[in-house]
Amino acid sequence: MISPGDVGGDPLTEEIVELTGLLRRVVGRRVRDREAVDDIVQETLARLLAARTRLDGRAIGPYAIVTARNLVKSQWQRADVGKRHEHRLADTRDPVRPDEPLLEQEEAEAIRIALDRLAPRERDVLVAHVVEGRDTGSLADDLASTPGAVAAQLGRSRAKLRVEYILALEGEPPTRQCRPVLLSLSAGDRRRQGELDAGYHLLDCDFCASMSEPLFDRRAKATADEVRIPVTVDADVVVARQRGREVAVQAGFSATEATVIATAISEISRNIVRFARRGEVTVTILTDDGASGVLVVAQDAGPGIPDIDLALQEGHTTYGGLGLGLPGSRRLMDEFEISSEVGRGTTVTMTKWHRR
């Protein structure tokens, strides 16, 4: 059970809890039983809290409404199934159904179709990692890339695979907007969700409304060891480095190494505040072949960096006479990558591996 008293001061969390009144109205219009209304509202809040770090602020309200509606719908279905089976006194949760083999065949076909829809290079890397068990380090060697970048790419490929798998099962979506919206939700890419107005699309489009939750549920399980910190003001820089330090300690880093990681996070978060005004930092625990590490991704939708080489030069003046932000974090971390597009934004990806 979730009550407003259980959750902390996180503004996004507060916003979700404030949705309670709205949710009661949405569910109350469809369900008579007060107890059932409470259950559905609670369940909706729980799912929202689990998904909150993956949602653009404007998408929270629409996502809440869509989730509540889906829960109401599935409750009706359950009640319906229960009625149909009453006379047989059978356990309605009995997993063996006559159409089971057919379903399996359908699912295998859906996975094949979904894999076909990935770019060949993307597919090869994903298959090598998931099926052949290759770790990101050896894949990075093959691809002349870094383990951090390979891990980030694998995340994007998985997100795409989830979307294509569900579309292969459910059929092509009704609008052109659907696929990119589902992809942004599956990838937890809040910047893209904002660009696409994903929240409004969910309210408009029944198809995506029913698809969005399965996408989120899988994603939430896959990323328990991850924190996402929105960065807009000075104080967020401190929050980002403190949360990042916690993740680093959780990943097994010593106090000194965790401070080094926190320092690098501090530098790149400050860059977001100064140059982009709005962005976010994600810190994820990496595990590969017995080694552990952290992946830090700082993403913003700011003006972009016209000359990355110049920005990476030590002593290049970015503020107050010191320009150690980017080159400094590069020195502190094992891997460092920056991609930037003028007018679109900047993404810094950095990794540190735990040495034993």
Place this chain on the structure above:
Amino acid sequence: MFVSILQQGDFLIASIHAALDDSELMRFQKDVMAEIANHRAKGVIIDVAALDVLDSFGSWSLRNLVHMARLRGATTVIVGIQPEVAFSIVELGMELDVTTALDLENGLEYLESVTTGHRAGKSMLGVLGSHDT
């Protein structure tokens, strides 16, 4: 209260009690400069033991503070830099370029040795120590 600035004779003891963000660091810098002027302080101890991170901006603003204080005739010593924070400063490629001491007591000894005509009593150290915890 994230920071405190106390007067002890000719010296000021400015302590940071929590992680500060950039704007708080700037305000701290301004407040210390104002207190140096108010009290005509000859020496300043800045206790940064509670700082979680000293990144490029933090190091830059501390160094700036020390240089500005010097222009006002006050000698400054930074105390309490945590070992892991010190390690990160070096890794980052920063040169803090300021006088540091292990703790308040060593900081005061240093200030006494460089400023003339002033002697700090041992009792004062006790008072500061209890305030600091």
